[in-house]
Amino acid sequence: MALLEVKNLKKSFAKTEVLKGIDLKVNRGDVVSILGPSGSGKTTLLRCINFLEKPDGGKLSFDGEDYDLSGISKSDIAAIRKKTGFVFQGYNLFANKNVLENVTLGLTSARKIPKNEADEKALEVLKKVGMDGYTDYYPSQLSGGQQQRVAIARALATDPSIIYFDEPTSALDPQLTSEVLEVMRELADEGMTMIVVTHEMGFAKEVSSHVVFMADGNVVEEGSSADFFDNPKEVRTREFLRLTE
Numbered sequence: 677m678a679l680l681e682v683k684n685l686k687k688s689f690a691k692t693e694v695l696k697g698i699d700l701k702v703n704r705g706d707v708v709s710i711l712g713p714s715g716s717g718k719t720t721l722l723r724c725i726n727f728l729e730k731p732d733g734g735k736l737s738f739d740g741e742d743y744d745l746s747g748i749s750k751s752d753i754a755a756i757r758k759k760t761g762f763v764f765q766g767y768n769l770f771a772n773k774n775v776l777e778n779v780t781l782g783l784t785s786a787r788k789i790p791k792n793e794a795d796e797k798a799l800e801v802l803k804k805v806g807m808d809g810y811t812d813y814y815p816s817q818l819s820g821g822q823q824q825r826v827a828i829a830r831a832l833a834t835d836p837s838i839i840y841f842d843e844p845t846s847a848l849d850p851q852l853t854s855e856v857l858e859v860m861r862e863l864a865d866e867g868m869t870m871i872v873v874t875h876e877m878g879f880a881k882e883v884s885s886h887v888v889f890m891a892d893g894n895v896v897e898e899g900s901s902a903d904f905f906d907n908p909k910e911v912r913t914r915e916f917l918r919l920t921e
């Protein structure tokens with residue numbers, strides 16, 4: 677059974693239809709890369725399935741429960757969010773909190789987990805991303821790659837069923853990009869379910885199990901990563917792959 681299935685997701689901003697009826701299915705353990713030209717609706721799709729934008733319509737199944745996206749209740753949104761993690765393009769760490777506090781805050785405040793337990797969990801996930809030696813650093817004292825690794829630790833701390841990544845390396849230079857992609861590759865190897873909006877073709881090809889290619893608010897082509905890269909069917913896909921070579 678799919679962990680997450682989206683059907684006919686629609687979203688407009690004013691009169692512009694940005695998502696024109698998206699279908700997406702993600703099984704447990706899948707790493708799905710969402711590719712496509714700038715402006716095709718990739719970020720909006722991620723933001724809609726995590727309710728950072730309000731979808732206009734569509735259905736969502738998540739972890740065995742069915743929801744109507746246009747009329748979903750606040751309590752259902754909270755229940756889904758409890759099982760999801762989100763890593764943004766900009767790291768979105770709190771500038772006035774140190775690394776440890778950035779990771780524990782979501783545990784102690786939203787989930788009421790005792791501080792000592794939260795600290796223990798934070799150390800465990802910071803270790804996973806290679807940042808356990810930086811607990812008392814502030815974000816401004818870290819490189820972009822280190823900040824993004826802390827953001828990944830923060831997402832991991834709540835033991836999510838799935839993590840959404842929105843262009844996690846687009847603000848980083850190549851060396852810092854590779855340290856973040858390495859952490860994501862390790863998570864994938866451990867079976868973490870992930871949806872990744874990315875321009876990193878190497879990552880999409882080598883790490884993801886599935887690729888979804890979007891253009892103009894539609895899914896143009898999708899398939900296993902091997903099929904997608906070795907045998908693209910649609911003209912638009914071939915053109916896109918040629919341009920990103």
Ligand code: ADP
Binds near residue numbers: 694719
């Ligand atoms: P991508 O992630 O593929 O680059 P986006 O989802 O960011 O695409 O954007 C898709 C389209 O939706 C773009 O034309 C963008 O300008 C528009 N858009 C995104 N967010 C908003 C918003 N909050 N208000 C108005 N238009 C938006």
